[in-house]
Every structure is written in C-alpha cells, then in structure tokens.
Amino acid sequence: MQGQNMSDVIEQYxxxxxxxxxxxxxxxxEVADQFNxxxxxxxxxxxxxxxxxxxxxxxxxxxxxxxxxxxxxxxxSDQSLVCLMADAMPERLTAAEGQGMLQQLYExxxxxxxxxxxxxxxxxxHTLAQADAxxxxxxxxxxxxxxxxxxxxxx
Numbered sequence: 001m002q003g004q005n006m007s008d009v010i011e012q013y014x015x016x017x018x019x020x021x022x023x024x025x026x027x028x029x030e031v032a033d034q035f036n037x038x039x040x041x042x043x044x045x046x047x048x049x050x051x052x053x054x055x056x057x058x059x060x061x062x063x064x065x066x067x068x069x070x071x072x073x074x075x076x077s078d079q080s081l082v083c084l085m086a087d088a089m090p091e092r093l094t095a096a097e098g099q100g101m102l103q104q105l106y107e108x109x110x111x112x113x114x115x116x117x118x119x120x121x122x123x124x125x126h127t128l129a130q131a132d133a134x135x136x137x138x139x140x141x142x143x144x145x146x147x148x149x150x151x152x153x154x155x
Contacts, residue, residue, distance in 0.1 A: 006037055010045045014070065023071040028060075046070065052088040054100055055081075081108050086148040092137035098123045098144055110151065119147060 004012075010031070017024045032039040050056040050070050060068045073084065085101055093101075099120060106116045121127060123140050130136040 006035065006041060007045050007049070010035055010037075010042065011049045014045070014050070018070065018072050023069060025067050025069045028066065028068055042068075051097075051100070052084055054104055081105070081110060082148050082151045086145060086152065089141055089145050089148070091141060092134065093141035093144055094137060095123060095125055095140070098140055101144060105151075119144075 013031075013035075014024070014026070017026075026042075028039045028042045031042050035041070046058055046068060050058050052073070055073045057071045057073055058068065059071075060066070073081075081104070085104075090097075102111070102116045102119050102123075105111045106113060111119075123143060125136065128136045128139050128143070130139065
C-alpha cells in the first residue's frame with residue numbers, strides 16, 4: 001500500500017469486488033468507514049474511475065437505504081461500446097477523459113494503435129488550444145462525438 005494514495009486503494013478494492021461478480025452494490029458510508037475516509041472520497045473514486053468511458057455503468061440512490069450500484073459493462077459488440085460512449089458524451093470533455101475513451105476503444109479492438117495515436121494528437125490541448133478552457137473542452141467533446149459517429153455509421 002506504500003506509494004499508493006487512498007483513491008488507488010479504494011479503486012483496487014472495488015475492482016476486486018467486480019472481478020468476482022459483474023455488478024456490486026455498496027453503501028458509500030460503509031466503504032468510507034472501512035477505509036477511514038469521508039464518503040466524498042468514495043464519490044470521487046467512483047466519478048473519476050468508474051465511468052462509461054472505462055466500461056462501467058453506475059447508478060446510485062442517496063438517503064436512507066441508499067446505495068451505489070456499479071456494473072461492469074459487457075461489450076457485446078464494438079457497436080455497443082461506441083454507442084454507449086456516444087450516448088454518454090458530456091458537453092465538455094477533458095483531455096484525460098478523451099484519452100480514457102480512446103484507450104477503452106483500443107483495448108476493445110475497435111480502433112488501431114495508429115488511429116488512437118492520431119486521435120490523441122487531434123484532441124490535444126495544443127491542437128485545440130482556445131483562449132477559453134471551456135471552449136476547448138466543448139470542442140474536444142464535439143470532435144470525439146464526430147469520431148464515434150464515424151465508427152458507428154458507414155458513410
């Protein structure tokens with residue numbers, strides 16, 4: 001555990017649970033107690049590391065009897081992954097989120113290493129540099145959506 005931050009430890013714990021079953025249901029408070037951290041730390045890990053781009057669907061219910069349900073998405077076909085990503089595309093996309101999506105597409109065999117590298121270059125902050133960081137993130141999301149559409153539809 002030395003050299004790892006708490007977020008990494010929590011992520012490994014949740015991924016170990018998911019290795020045993022495709023879906024887990026946890027209590028944010030119970031996991032926070034287990035790791036002696038605040039519940040917002042659990043929220044952070046889930047929000048940043050268990051995303052559709054990385055192959056996860058998360059549902060949660062707050063309040064009494066609340067839960068967080070994490071489901072590892074089954075990649076039935078290349079198209080289902082591409083459609084999932086396109087449907088979940090946020091209005092703004094950071095460079096790290098775009099890189100994560102491209103990595104997922106590469107690992108699923110949807111795109112080649114060369115295509116992934118080309119898209120990384122297209123999406124880079126240097127290439128998309130705008131005066132406003134928000135405008136860059138919106139442009140990156142539109143570029144990624146256009147790329148996903150090109151994978152979905154034969155034009």
